[in-house]
Amino acid sequence: MSKSLRNVLIPILAVILGLIVGAIIMLISGYSPILGYTALWNGIFGDLYTIGETIRQITPYLLAGLAVAFAFKTGLFNIGVEGQLIVGWFAAAYVGFSFELPMYLHIPLAILAAGLAGGLWAFVPGILKARLGVNEVVVTIMMNYIALHITNALIRAIAGKDTSERIHETASLRNTFFEEITDYSRLHNGIFLALIAVVVIWFILEKTTLGFELKAVGFNQDASKYAGMNVKKNIVISMVISGFLAGLAGATEALGTFEYVSTKGGMTGIGFDGIAVAILGANNPLGVIFGATLFGALKYGSLNMPNEAGIPEEMVSIIIAIIIFFVACGFIFQLFLDKLSKKKEVK
Amino acid sequence: MSLLDTIAFVFYNALFYAAPLIFTGLGAVFTERSGVTNIGLEGIMQVGAFTAILFNLFYADVFGSMTIWTAILVSMVVSAIFSLLLAVASITFRADQIISGTALNMLAAGLTIFLVKMIFGKGQTDMATEINSRFNVPVLKDIPVIGPIFFQNVYITSYLAILAAIIGWVIIYKTPFGLRLRAVGEHPMAADTMGINVNRMRYIAVMISGGLGGIGGAIFAQSFSMDYSHSTISGQGFMAIAAMIFGKWNPLGMMGAAIFFGFAQSLSTIGSNLPVIKDIPNVYLFILPYVLTVFAIAGFIGKSVAPKAINTPYIKGSR
Structure with a gap:
């Protein structure tokens, strides 16, 4: 086989x-399983609104799954997608509500801020793994909770309450065309960002020297080193790119779905579901599309199960x-x- | 408050918060020493907390004041059985330990809330009435200075946790079972050639961790939240794993770390009553355990080295 x-x-x-x-x-x-699965199906495909919302739910799953899958390729387990997403969410929202800029600058800047915040959060476990050989799983778990508590404190310090102000319209990923055809769901332009990211990551992994090196390090560190590759540098790069993608997932929540950031009592769950997406997608960018679509749809569709099937x-x-x-x-x-x-x- | 009162207040709160961490952390020590990472301890604590609250609510009138202890025992058994899923997946089916642990966490979070909604028709259970309460240790409480600090108004769970950690240390370092456990985690092939059944040892270790994690969850739920909802256990399992690393995979070191983490946690809630501490923003106290763990594992505070065979399934005959 x-x-x-x-x-x-x-x-x-x-x-x-x-x-x-x-x-x-x-x-x-x-x-009744039949009632249950019917409700699930209707929750996903029931009408134009639910279809729009389903695609919206798939958006951060694509990016989070991609983040986990990318690090996996270099042999790294990034359990910290959750924390990187949270700091990305905060960074994007912060740029979104505190700066006044024309749209063509504001959106890219907010997205970039989210990516950099996520990348920075992943840099810590990356550099510790590369320099000191520290297990990235434990460090990323700790970084998740550090992210949660720090962003909560920052939001309270800046907003004075548990919810920030709304981002300016110039930073919003809202798409009026989508709104009209999906009966005013929250489907936004973030889906394009996610799909572009999938293509870019596929390209990096399959068609560039960098991607080849990253995968080589994932297969066999000793052989890669012997072949003249800088293993430590590749580990850090892989983690940072993975964190960048996780940060982008946070940006789609901040600039598209919610348009604000609020304090959180616990993890969002998107980062952990991202692990599920990557595993189902066999850590392959195209597989991630399959995984994110399935799990995003199931997750959104499930919201209909209590109403329709109890x-x-x-x-x-x-x-x-x-x-x-x-x-x-x-x-x-x-x-x-x-x-x-x-x-x-x-x- | 007098100085003595303040010290006693801080001390018993730290131990109060530490008890669930010590039990769960001890579970983490056992499983990791055998070469199996149990990221699923967070989920196992959830199962333990859920079981305890459910038992507490339904059997309080049967067991009376013994309810919380029976609930803890029931949670231990249920959680040990739940942890079998991890054992089967990662030991027999050779699944990645981190992935199966993550799946265990997802399953626990989903399953417990599913059952809560099914039984109670809402997102959280009712409030339990039989809860962990304080008591005075007879005789010892009358010792001057030491008595008020250590033996008055204490939670019995705190002392059980310390006792458990000491017993754990004895088992791991002073018994044949402990030697086998460590051998299986360091060099499974060598252990196998000496006639130790590697996979059986690992199954036992995972189930011990499940039982202890269940006890930790049960104590936490019956001491702090009194009910069960999605936010009852939020990170305590991971913090217990952190305590294990901080304590260098040693039950006593883990206990020290857990008491320190408990101290930091308790300060964030009781700190507003204390001078100096009340001026420190809560966020520093919240992140302290996690930041310290990153430092510890990075080797800035002594060197923490994991058992050698961690994260690798043992396949007979492979080199």
Whole structure:
């Protein structure tokens, strides 16, 4: 069985199994899976408004998933997407409401600020990993909470309350055309930003020397070093670009969906769902589109489940977690698929 | 407040906040020592907290004042079973430990709130009535100076946590089981050739961590929130992992770190009553444990070295 075929088959099998297990859980809990999945479907595709909102939900998932996937390619596990997203969200909103600029400067500046904030947040674990060999997983988890508490304190210091003022219209990603065709959903131009990012990251990874080096470091650090690559530099670059993407995800929330920033009692969850997106997408930029579309749609669609079927929307979080378990246990699928293909060969 | 009162006040609050961290951190020590990272401790604490509150609400009239202790035991069992998911995925199916731990966290967060909504029809449970309360240690409380600080108005959970950490230290460093545990985490192949069943040791370690994390979650919920909602456990599991790293994978070091983190946490809530502390903005107290952990793991405060075989499934026969 070829590796690329396996990369496609395992996620699809995992999704199907995840939905089946979800149906079983609904049955055990006394709910009707048919009603539940119908409500989920309607929550995603029900009318123009829900379709618009679904695409809006997919936007930050694309960027967060891309951030995790990009770091994975260099062998780095960026669990800190959550924190990088939070600082990016704050930075974009801050530029959005405190500066007065013409639109063609304001939007790029706000987006850039978000990316740089996220990149800076990822630079810390990156440099610690490169210079001192410190495990990036632990550092990024700690950085998440540092981000949460610092941005909360900054928002309170600047706004004097738990919600900042709205960003100026010149920084908004609002798209009146989208609003009209989707019955005034919050779908915004951020989706273009996310799709451009996917293409750019694909290009970097597949068509540039930098991408080749990053992947080489991910495969084998010693061999990369022997071949004359600067392993430490590549680790830092990979983390910073990953953080930059996570920051952009925060920008789409700040400039598109919410148009403000507020204090948070806990994590947004988008960063952790980004891990799920990357894993389902086999850490491939195109796979990320698949993962983000699926999980973004499920997540938004789930909001309809309590109204229409009386099922708590957390059902979908359970299904997503189960899907990730199945993908993570790919080893078992692989054995199974290998056995299948061997049997065929014998015949 | 007199100086003695102030010291006693700060001390028991620090220990009060530290107790759940010590139990969960001890769980982290056990699993990491066997070579399995358990990022899922956050989720395990959620399961423990949820189970404890549920048990507390439904059986308070059966068990009376013993409710919180039975609830803690039930949480321990349920969480240990829940942690089996991580063990099966990362040990038997050789899934990436970080990924399966993350999935465990997602599952716990989703499942507990799903059940809360199913049972209570709203986003949080009712308030538990039987809660962790203070008591005076007989005899010892009358010792001058030491008595008021250590033995009056204390929470029994704090002392149980300290006792657990000491027992954990003895088990890991002074028993054959502990030696095997450490061997499996440092050099599984060598352990295997000596006849130790690597995967069985790891299963046991993960389940111990699940049980201890469940106890931590149960104590936290019955001491602080009294109900269960999505924000009941927000970062305590990760902070326990931080305490383990800060304490260099040693139960006693972890306990010291957890008490210090508990101290920082308690200051952010009780600090407004204390001179000097009340002038420090809360945010510094909130981020202190996390910043210190980054420093500790970076080697600025002594060197923290993880067990060698961490994050790698053991595959018999591979080199």
